[in-house]
Amino acid sequence: MKKISIVAPVFNESDNLPEFFRRMAIVLDAIAYDTEVIIVDDGSSDESLTLAKKQSLTDRRFKTISFSRNFGHQSAILAGITHSSGEAVIIMDSDLQDPPELIPDLIAKWNSGVDVVHAQRVERRGESRFKKASAIAFYRFIDWMSDTTLPRNVGDFRLMDRCVVDVLLGLSEKSLYLRGMVAWVGFKQDVVSFDRDPRYAGETKYSFSKMSNLALDALLSFSDRPLRVLMQLGLLITSFSFILILFFLTSLFLGSGSPERGWLSIVLISLFLGGIQLLCLGVLGEYIGRIYREAKNRPLFIVDHRNSDCE
Numbered sequence: 001m002k003k004i005s006i007v008a009p010v011f012n013e014s015d016n017l018p019e020f021f022r023r024m025a026i027v028l029d030a031i032a033y034d035t036e037v038i039i040v041d042d043g044s045s046d047e048s049l050t051l052a053k054k055q056s057l058t059d060r061r062f063k064t065i066s067f068s069r070n071f072g073h074q075s076a077i078l079a080g081i082t083h084s085s086g087e088a089v090i091i092m093d094s095d096l097q098d099p100p101e102l103i104p105d106l107i108a109k110w111n112s113g114v115d116v117v118h119a120q121r122v123e124r125r126g127e128s129r130f131k132k133a134s135a136i137a138f139y140r141f142i143d144w145m146s147d148t149t150l151p152r153n154v155g156d157f158r159l160m161d162r163c164v165v166d167v168l169l170g171l172s173e174k175s176l177y178l179r180g181m182v183a184w185v186g187f188k189q190d191v192v193s194f195d196r197d198p199r200y201a202g203e204t205k206y207s208f209s210k211m212s213n214l215a216l217d218a219l220l221s222f223s224d225r226p227l228r229v230l231m232q233l234g235l236l237i238t239s240f241s242f243i244l245i246l247f248f249l250t251s252l253f254l255g256s257g258s259p260e261r262g263w264l265s266i267v268l269i270s271l272f273l274g275g276i277q278l279l280c281l282g283v284l285g286e287y288i289g290r291i292y293r294e295a296k297n298r299p300l301f302i303v304d305h306r307n308s309d310c311e
Contacts, residue, residue, distance in 0.1 A: 005038060118189065
């Protein structure tokens with residue numbers, strides 16, 4: 001019998017976990033597969049870990065991994081798939097925005113010969129207009145800047161065949177953006193559409209700063225085009241500067257202007273060029289910072305084995 005692994009990162013989701021466990025158990029009972037649900041507690045400060053361990057004691061299909069501290073959503077996903085053993089691995093959130101009832105559809109698409117099945121959102125209920133608009137703008141921008149095309153309107157809710165999981169685990173990147181990594185590895189990929197519900201309870205733990213950092217990882221991890229854009233911008237500004245120099249020299253020799261009258265333009269140009277230089281240094285610094293993190297080779301997560309039952 002084939003085995004399906006389900007990975008669910010958890011960070012302070014004690015209000016959602018009882019309902020998540022209930023609905024997940026109903027789905028698992030209805031599918032004819034050997035299953036394991038790996039709950040990855042990402043350093044929660046509420047009762048999430050206690051609830052997860054209690055569930056693993058009452059239902060052996062549920063297993064728990066506990067981090068020594070909060071390492072982040074992407075690291076929690078990586079830890080889950082690292083400890084998975086199924087022929088297929090499903091990643092989903094535990095706040096019930098990713099409905100467990102969609103799992104049979106993902107499996108059916110996988111059985112048809114698809115290696116990666118993305119859960120594609122048609123409706124995104126409970127999200128603000130700003131978040132929806134920013135998501136659309138982000139994916140369009142990434143498509144323009146990156147050589148890797150990301151599927152639209154998808155998150156981390158997906159099924160991956162074991163061959164894809166093994167390739168992902170062979171990658172050693174420290175700035176994780178798993179959505180882009182899954183798209184980059186290739187294989188046969190398809191989507192299953194669904195309407196995404198609002199959170200069952202509580203508030204999102206993904207703050208604006210975390211989303212911004214994830215977007216930055218997506219941009220800088222899959223493209224060096226920002227560096228090329230900055231070089232092109234530098235050439236453009238240099239060309240413009242030569243034109244201004246010729247203009248001012250011509251005005252000076254013809255006597256149609258004086259240096260005293262042009263102080264404002266000089267100040268503005270200096271400020272503009274200084275801002276461009278700082279921007280260029282910032283982008284270069286981001287790339288160098290990523291090289292620094294790769295060189296340190298620190299682990300992306302640390303498992304607290306005292307509170308974990310997933311080996």
